[in-house]
Amino acid sequence: MFNSAEFRLSITRALGDQLAESLDKLMPAPLDLVNIAALAPRPGVYQLYEDDHFVYVGKADNSLPARLTEHFAKISGRLHVGRMTFACLYVEEDLHAVAPEKLLIARYKGDGQAPWNNNGFGNNDPGKERDTTDFSKKPRHFDVLHPANLDWVCDTIMPGRYRAANLLKILKEALPYVFRYQQAAFHKEVTVDVSSDRPTADELFHGLARAIADVEPAWQITALPGYVIMYPKKGPYPSARRTYP
Template sequence: MAEGFVEFEFDLPSALLKSLVDKFAEMDSASLTHEHTMQVPDEQGVYQLLVGGQVVYVGKTDADSGLRGRLSKHAWTIQHRQNLKPEDVQFKCARVFVFTAMDLEKLLIRHYAQTADVWWNFSGFGSNDPGRNRDTTELKAAGFDAQYPIDLDHPVDIKTDGGVPAARVLDALRAELPYTLRAEGEPGKVRKPHPDLVNSIVPPFAVKPATTREVILAVLSVLPAGWQSTALPGRIILYRENRTYTAGTIIGRS
């Protein structure tokens, strides 16, 4: 080796991982609520979700959503679920300036998996609607939706007093739900409401329906015969059908 020369290799990923783990360990967590997440800067970084003080999920930001955006979305996702109290979910997050050079999320998951069960990372938590073709798919018993099914009897405050098409009532309900409500669309134009939903008028409410179940039943009561609404563990569907889903519960039929 030449005089006055040395080769030096610095293990940046390992050093950054250790620093982050130590920082997370020493910092306090905050409740995963809208009030707290809105105080977080919408910058790039990594975060963890905890239930009962145990890390259950590790995530990172991307080009479309910073820390505030990601945490706010998660805070909404955990609402209206059975077996899960939103106040029991906490978060810790850190802005990371040296971020694009490595996949910190994978490093953190691998680290916490050694001592904790970060099962939300592999449970389908936060997934988008899988679509009609997946409605009959069997759920994994350990999945997020299977462990925390949607709560049909959670209070809602829809922004309509009735006297409008069923499609409008469904739109008002969607605005209140942190999960998917999918209804059959117009043939050949699935993004448009089915004519039955447009032409069927939900009369003015004598008493406004106060839960998700009550709103769905109010819509079914005015639809032509043949419609069925089913609660799957992570979403509600409304189609012209008469069938049983292994993982679903029939809310009602018209």
């Protein structure tokens, strides 16, 4: 028998276990603006739950409430936010160096947890290269499971006549998901009538697309799983959910 052996201490694994244990001790709170505003603007890690099922772990390098507010806005355009809860920990250490969310992801993924991680939830605007993606090959992608809500009520847009350029800008700011479009000089000349005092995104897309197509028929608005785009027709968009006009 030898009187020596190897010992390997995994500091990172120990840290991941400690973070997970601390989060597990917390009672998740509803993901709403009141609870988010009650948080201190400090860095940390957090977990999201959908119908009490753990779905996502993330980090906030600067401010937990700022990051969770972004998630609240995105989720509100996909599913009922009343189904969502969260728990979080303030972490004062250098998050870039420690990468706590990666430690937690590595720990949970082996158990089949945190399904929203590495599945499209954390993305903002995915960029033009995603527009032609065939999502039939990604049935568990977040955007497929929770597509952008085209029936979202844009109650900040009042009835009236708008220049297309102005309405595009207002609509982009009003929607809780990405609406990306190409600007063109003729948008300043096209007018769009909004008759409803609570127009849906779908109604506004229809109105915009019809008005613009009357001048430039090559233009089209396309609703993809998680966001909406407007460009001169390029396609094909294999995962288009709806096109306007």
